[in-house]
Amino acid sequence: FSPADRWPTIDAFKAELIALGGTFRLRAAAMTDVGRVREHNEDAVLAVDYTRESLVDPAQSHLYVVADGMGGAEAGEIAAAIAVQTIRSYIESRLESARGEVTNGAELLTAALEEANSRIIEYVASHPESRGMGSTGVCALVAPPDAAVAWVGDSRGYLMEGATLRQVTKDHSLVQRLIEIGQITAEEAHTHEHKNVITRSLGARQSGPAGAEAVSLKLKRGDKLMLCSDGLTAHVDDRQIHDILGRNPDPFDAARELIVAANAGGGTDNITVIVVYAS
Template sequence: MTFESAAVSSAGPRPDNQDSGCAGPRLVAIADGVGGNVGGAVASSLVINRLARHGSGGATSAGSAAWLSDAIAMGNRRIRAACAQTPQLKSMATTLTAIATTGNGVLTLAHIGDSRAYLLRGGALVQLTRDHTWVQALVHAGSITPEQARTHPLRSVLLAVLHGREDDIAKLEISTHLTQPGDRLLLCSDGLCGTVPAERMLGILAQAPGPAAAAALLQRAALDAPAHDNVTVAVADLSAVARSPCGPPVRVGAAASAPAEITQPLPTVGS
């Protein structure tokens, strides 16, 4: 099994895009960077560029939980190195939601932060990830409803992200799922799922003829809502049709717009 996948990313109404994503036959991932100045764009790019390189290799363990968590740990170490080199980047961090296929019908999902993965199967949309947010913890405790969480003033407070610390990886949630032909997966930043209701996402996802159309239509729905954030959407169809597993994933968002400059340390200002 390989992915037929597509990804799109837009700054939306924001002056810059701090989201990044990649979509390939073996690996699909999105990251929503946070941090002042360009920090968020650097953090999401470092992790997505690292993953995209990993996803185009030919390792026999490709797609496994260990393979995916190794790649994410490498990306997180790159964040740590950039933070150490460039003081203005010290507070940067990123969410990450990634799926990889081993090729034998098993899907690996890795998740940290408030980006999301959903599975469309049999006409139903199931959310596969749980947000690492303060409001999600309140929902889990029964203190507020999911509807109240959507508009809560503290909804953007994250409890876990990649910010280059050793213990980030312990907070990474990794799960494996048995796939079926016809499964369609959606990964998105909160610019989509915080803007467009789940029923609307289901309607669009179920009717779009392929991943590229689905991603474009979902992005359009978010931008028209209108979204107040960067919007990144990746859609992957599980297919038994063999594709070259070694093609480099397509990159979108900050990881695509200026990958060379943006991953270099910035000059120190005022010193």
């Protein structure tokens, strides 16, 4: 309804229509860093592309996973590794049976996270010394232009559309719950004494589901998707994320600068980030 939002000429409108019918390309960078305080990196990261070559019916899909493990005696590293491996195996088996087609990414990802939850519970049952271990998880499955993001815990997913950045996940954490019921503000959450307490995680219970959630998205050319562990968001706020994603035309440079910024802010935890650019 606003004239300022309309195409200035018929040629500009035509160019947009041609672009919409063209090839959709994704560029991604995945990085993880131990940070400045921890001795071990208990995060795990995965970025993998699936392509079905066909002149008649080609297909492409992309899986991205960030897992933030927790638990002593290197148990966190094991939990994160189990999460990533299980999610990958689950998605690959479903893609293979569906000949590479993704029909409901959100449903697939939540099921994959719940499968990872079961595998971690089974590991703890057979390794009592690892009791208390678990992992958060955030993952994205993209079959352009469709995308889905699913999560458990406080690892996050963000989408940048044009100049607008929004968090598409909602933390499963105590401070998020306090924000929702009005006891604290989002600003107060950053310094709250219980800011690291999460309310859901993979392997948190001896039985039952983890409570994974998911959202479905439609990507457009120029959109930027970011997944990260809380080691990033503990020190880099949304304004800085917006600035870094907006300034860097290459996802590798954006991912590297995000990790540098988290370390510059203190680096008190492991830092993992995946940046995906659609063009």
